[in-house]
Amino acid sequence: MPKLLQINITANWGSHGRIAEEIGQLAMHNGWESYIAYGRWANPSKSHLIKIGSMWDERWHGVQSRLLDNHGLASKRATKQLISAIKEIKPDLIHLHNIHGYYLNYPLLFDYLSHAEIPVVWTLHDCWPMTGHCAYFTYAKCEKWKKECSNCENLDSYPISYIIDNSRSNYAKKKKYFNIIRNLTLVPVSDWLSGIVTQSLLKNNTVKVIHNGVDVEIFKPLGRGTLPKGLLNGKKIVLGVSSKWEKRKGLEDFIKLRSILGPDYLIVIIGVSEAQKRQMPDGIIGICRTDNLEELVCYYSSADVFINPTYEDNFPTTNIEALACGTPVVTYRTGGSPEAIDEQTGIVVEVGDINGLVDGIKKVCQSEHKEEIRRLCRERAVKYFNKNDRYKEYLDLYQSLLNK
Structure with missing residues (x-):
């Protein structure tokens, strides 16, 4: 029985958390064992849940991020514990979702994944992986992300930094670590974001668009x-x-x-x-x-x-x-x-x-x-947008990666 491990800020909570939950359920229905590691909030899940870090870890990460503009660079102990859990579970495939949100140290995680020889799928729900600071840049009409972020005009947007601007350094770190996994497949959930990826620091990776889906048996006309x-x-x-x-x-x-x-x-x-x-x-x-x-x-x-x-x-x-x-x-x-x-x-x-x-x-x-x-x-x-059809695309992708 193959093992799937998904990593997200939430488990079965909010839109991204529900997506991970439903992918896990479909995977289990097709013979997989499913684990979800999460950082902050969770509802009951049919997958095995793994909590990453503690409330204290999250808050301390948030303080550092606001003061030092180092989002994704704290939570070292929590990330080392996650890596230990990965080694124990021995997943056949790892599926990343939102890895930002004050709970994970991405250099530690990506350095480990670059040596683990585990296929990695990364669903991109926003633009944070491609910038030196922000999750979106459309409102600010900024295009620095195409070459190199610096002198960020978006420090007051998530993830907020009150004083320091480390966007140039953050951009360089992301460019380094997000490109060291040999077996990485990026999944933007829109054609628009796919176009952004092709112009970004992630442009040399394999890309496959899979739109989000919903449960059409729950979301249906009631009158x-x-x-x-x-x-x-x-x-x-x-x-x-x-x-x-x-x-x-x-x-x-x-x-x-x-x-x-x-x-x-x-x-x-x-x-x-x-x-x-x-x-x-x-x-x-x-x-x-x-x-x-x-x-x-x-x-x-x-x-x-x-x-x-x-x-x-x-x-x-x-x-x-x-x-x-x-x-x-x-x-x-x-x-x-x-x-x-x-x-x-x-x-x-x-x-x-x-x-x-x-x-x-x-x-x-x-x-x-x-x-x-x-x-x-x-x-x-x-x-x-039937979730069963859209999320089956993930299972087909998983299988193609395992067959390589």
């Missing part, structure tokens, strides 16, 4: 009657969902939308913090993050339109969750966000174009073919 009684009141529901709302996710654009859309529209935003919830103006219902998928599906199914005003993103899972529930998507033309939809299932507008969002919302909500559009959304999700 509008599933929301709490009295919420609809004949209004058209404009929905936004994120695990964390910040400036780059477009929360402020929802506020602007509220001032333009008429009283016939109700905006529902899921994933806000308690502080953000208290600041919501009339006409916007803020709902804190929920891990209750049934509740989330009810909101997706009841919405007339899903809005994703993200300013920078890779391939948002929320877009395909909405489609699977039969809800059309209006999104900005940024990153891989437009890749989930086509002309029949959504509308793409230019970044920051609030009036374009308004036009898109009204076009969808006033369409005479709503039921047909919902049917097409569902069909597109089932055809292209």
Whole structure:
């Protein structure tokens, strides 16, 4: 029985954690033994879970990162313990996901993997592996990552550094260590990110695009009657969902939308913090993050339109969750966000174009073919983003690497 070890910041928590969990479940269904090593948060898992480090390790890493701009360079003891666990498990294949997040020392890990002769698959969920500091650079309109990062303009974005700029040194370290594994396959989850990889410090590695998938048996149309009684009141529901709302996710654009859309529209935003919830103006219902998928599906199914005003993103899972529930998507033309939809299932507008969002919302909500559009959304999700189909691509990749 082959053994799979996945490494991620979370286990069965958040979009990336659920992806790792579902890949592990599919692997087990096909005869693999599955392990997930995680750094910070976890929900119960069907895989064997391995906690990397302690809360103290994570916090100390965070302090160093904020003061020294050395994200991914602390957590030495925790990483050595992980390496010991890898030696004990003896996995046939290692699958990396997000290795940033204050829990791992990448030079130690990659140095070990370069000598371990274990095939490594690395799913890229953002741009952090290719920069000297940030996870995204679109909003800052920076292209230094193509040659060499320095004098970073993004120090105030994740992973925040308060004082020191080590972007040049960080870039050099990543270029060295992320290119020392001979048997490494990179998996960007969008065509957009694949294009970024080909221009980056990772450009000499093998690349295979695999889009994210969702469970289309969970995310499915339930009808509008599933929301709490009295919420609809004949209004058209404009929905936004994120695990964390910040400036780059477009929360402020929802506020602007509220001032333009008429009283016939109700905006529902899921994933806000308690502080953000208290600041919501009339006409916007803020709902804190929920891990209750049934509740989330009810909101997706009841919405007339899903809005994703993200300013920078890779391939948002929320877009395909909405489609699977039969809800059309209006999104900005940024990153891989437009890749989930086509002309029949959504509308793409230019970044920051609030009036374009308004036009898109009204076009969808006033369409005479709503039921047909919902049917097409569902069909597109089932055809292209069924998790069983997408994650089988990983199993096929695993097998091809083991057969080499």
